[in-house]
Each structure stands twice: as structure tokens, then as C-alpha cells.
Amino acid sequence: FPAVLAGFVAVLVGYASSAAIIWQAAAAAGASTQQIAGWMTALGLGMGISTLALSWWYKAPVLTAWSTPGAALLATSLQGVTLAETVGVFI
Secondary structure, X not given: OHHHHHHXXXXXXXXXXXXXXXXXXXXXXXXXXXXXXXXXXXXXXXXXXXXXXXXXXXXXXXXXXXXXXXXXXHHHHOOOOOHHHHHHHHX
């Protein structure tokens, strides 16, 4: 149980601390609220699935996450860029 709780806290802090920056980056690119919510859901699912798969494959705890500094850079430099271009840059 302590290992599961520690993993949950690490994921919660990692996701919540960057969520506002990701939201702002998507808004700067002109995404609608529904698109942003979908983007956040896809990111959360992608990180969860890749964390589970890599942890299972390597038989060790592996945590995948997005880059907070990268997201901050996107949030400040996306003026005049389309949403499709933003997704390409993010990937």
C-alpha cells in the first residue's frame, strides 16, 4: 500500500502542477474548451497507459510525464500558430 500511495501522490502532483500550463498553452493556440478538455484527457490516458506498460515491461516503477518547461515555452510562444501546428510542436 505505501508504494501505491507514493505512486499516486507522484502522479497527482506531476499532473496537477503542469495542468494549468498545458491548459494555457492550448488556449494560446486558439483551442476551444472542449478541445482543451479532450487534449488533457488524451494526455492523461497516454501517460497512464505508458506508465503501466513500461512498469510492467521493466518490472520496475516507471513514471511518464510531460515536460513542464516545454509546456511553459509553448504557452508563451504560440501566438499566431494554428492548433494543428501546436499539436505537432507539442508531440
